[in-house]
Amino acid sequence: MKQSIKEIQQFLQSEDITIEEVETLRQDERKGVHKAILQWEKRQEEKEKQRQLFIHMSSYEKELREQGVQHIAGVDEVGRGPLAGPVVCAAVVLPEDFYLAGLNDSKKLSEKKRDEYYNYIIEHAISIGVGVISSDEIDAINIYESTKKGMLIAIEQLDVKPEHLLIDAMKLECDISQTSIIKGDANSVSIAASSVIAKVTRDRMMKELGKKHPQYGFEKHMGYGTKEHIEAVKAHGVLPEHRKSFAPIKDFVK
Template sequence: MLIIFALFYFSEVYSFNMKKETSKPNYNLERDIGGVICGVDEVGRGPLAGPVIAAAVILDPANIPLHLNDSKKLSAKKRQALNDIIIATAEYAYGEASLEEIDELNILHASLLAMSRAVANLPRKVDHVLVDGNKLPALDAPATAVIKGDQKSVSIAAASIIAKIKRDFLMKNLAKMHPEYGWERNSGYGTREHMEALSLVGPSRFHRKSFAPIRDLMTQENNIND
């Protein structure tokens, strides 16, 4: 037990491997660690456009919403309903990494930066942070990286849900300025609709210049103009 506690306290990466990966997230990690725990997750590593959004959530142990799960496993309707419950019953904050930071730092480090900002923006300090994935962002509290954490911890699952809703809302607003890309439907991911629009009209100022499809299109445009 002392060894396990030391792993938690000194913020080591620890993979909570489960035999049944299909099991739903629960509050076991939070209960075992004790104290004020927040879960943090990010959304938007894969899209060709838009920022990365992270969320940090401190759930009320006496009022944990039912049916929390990885946001990707939920329908849009269920995701929105859970989002509304989470923001009404939990403490939470968001963090963002801009397009410029994504292009300058790379998507991994920009994602970690967004996570750091989300935790820093929480209304109070926490005793421990549960981070989705296998990398830890810079934090002022002990932390544990949990591989597939949004399928194991309800705190991380809650963070994944509100981060997804936040980013989808942002992309729908950007779509009003650039309706040709269909961002209100694809959230900036490289769908057929999005790629066809890129081939016709080229990238916008909201596209990630460091991502290969966008970088290649910009190189082609520069070659044509030379």
């Protein structure tokens, strides 16, 4: 008795299916079966595309490991541009066999994917550190210095001292050898992982701030200078979490 098309569709969802089994299914003349095979082929192409991207994004880590470096920390920040809330930095040390298909710059991922990846990274990373710099401190020492300070705090929070740092477009003053990578969160899996940790951490903080001050809509714009945010400041005033050194917030400070 022939398998139904639905049964074949379910069978083609399996991770363990072999090429020989697919070739056998090609002998089936039903259009529904051929459509299911086509969908399977597209999924395989996407998986291969993601695998190749991951290999490309692992090139810095691979080169360092070939030199005998074991503990490599990716370092990134989120929140340099907003008018409110902290800048959040993360440092992540991944194991050599780490693989997460689709890992990329956190800004390119949907919120659902970021949350999934965040949980996976938390579970599989060797160590994770987070540094949070408040809006008051950003005003006191400027955003660039705040970012560097946050990154150093994140590195200090790691359970293992990294032998090398891969940093997204920054140079840190510390005794650890480092590589600064332009668009690092799209070119290094370690930096991409730290980007996800920093982004999800900050977004959750801003959502909490949104609950505390519902009239500002922080859970929607995450503190960035949207029209809605500026209008809320005009109507309700400047909060302690606003960056008073940033325009146009500084124009509303009396």
